[in-house]
Amino acid sequence: AQKITQTQPGMFVQEKEAVTLDCTYDTSDPSYGLFWYKQPSSGEMIFLIYQGSYDQQNATEGRYSLNFQKARKSANLVISASQLGDSAMYFCAMREGSGGFKTIFGAGTRLFVKA
Amino acid sequence: DGGITQSPKYLFRKEGQNVTLSCEQNLNHDAMYWYRQDPGQGLRLIYYSQIVNDFQKGDIAEGYSVSREKKESFPLTVTSAQKNPTAFYLCASSIGMPGHQPQHFGDGTRLSIL
Numbered sequence: 001a002q003k004i005t006q007t008q009p010g011m012f013v014q015e016k017e018a019v020t021l022d023c024t025y026d027t028s029d030p031s032y033g034l035f036w037y038k039q040p041s042s043g044e045m046i047f048l049i050y051q052g053s054y055d056q057q058n059a060t061e062g063r064y065s066l067n068f069q070k071a072r073k074s075a076n077l078v079i080s081a082s083q084l085g086d087s088a089m090y091f092c093a094m095r096e097g098s099g100g101f102k103t104i105f106g107a108g109t110r111l112f113v114k115a
Numbered sequence: 116d117g118g119i120t121q122s123p124k125y126l127f128r129k130e131g132q133n134v135t136l137s138c139e140q141n142l143n144h145d146a147m148y149w150y151r152q153d154p155g156q157g158l159r160l161i162y163y164s165q166i167v168n169d170f171q172k173g174d175i176a177e178g179y180s181v182s183r184e185k186k187e188s189f190p191l192t193v194t195s196a197q198k199n200p201t202a203f204y205l206c207a208s209s210i211g212m213p214g215h216q217p218q219h220f221g222d223g224t225r226l227s228i229l
Contacts, residue, residue, distance in 0.1 A: 016157050037217075037220075044220055045158075047219070049219060052215055101163060102163060102197040106157055107156055108155075
């Protein structure tokens with residue numbers, strides 16, 4: 001069965017520094033996609049970045065990059081130059097290629113950015 | 116602007132009452148989803164629909180029901196059989212294929228018991 005694990009309930013980072021949020025996953029499907037979403041205190045979910053299982057390079061989107069280590073089944077999110085507005089919950093999610101449209105989410109990591 | 120609209124933003128349920136949460140999208144997406152989020156936790160899938168007039172149970176479907184009569188609409192009914200309905204409910208949609216397309220979310224509905 002597919003599974004997503006985020007082991008960091010909360011993280012602190014100083015403004016302007018980089019931070020890594022951990023995500024490990026478990027699947028037997030060779031085709032899958034990994035997503036990261038941000039949830040501010042207002043509640044909406046904001047898509048940040050995507051990594052496909054067959055992608056050769058790590059995904060990047062502005063200040064967000066994904067450290068994809070396929071053999072270790074990890075897909076860590078790196079946020080560079082943290083801003084106060086980055087304070088939020090961050091969720092890692094996975095969709096298996098054979099699983100149709102079903103997407104599962106991790107428990108999330110709450111990030112606090114300090115001024 | 117295209118997006119997903121959930122209503123109401125806040126909803127209160129009395130004991131033994133069924134309540135319906137609305138979700139409408141104008142993104143022309145085939146797939147729609149309902150998630151439940153409890154405080155400090157991740158999202159758990161209640162139901163999802165890949166096409167009109169078809170839907171599948173997610174991981175926590177008991178006490179909930181859905182319909183998908185139109186592509187744009189995917190209402191969720193929280194029935195009296197759901198004994199602990201207090202939570203934040205999120206509706207999402209996505210392009211049916213390819214699989215790398217992310218889900219788009221509404222702003223959510225907070226449901227509480229009176």
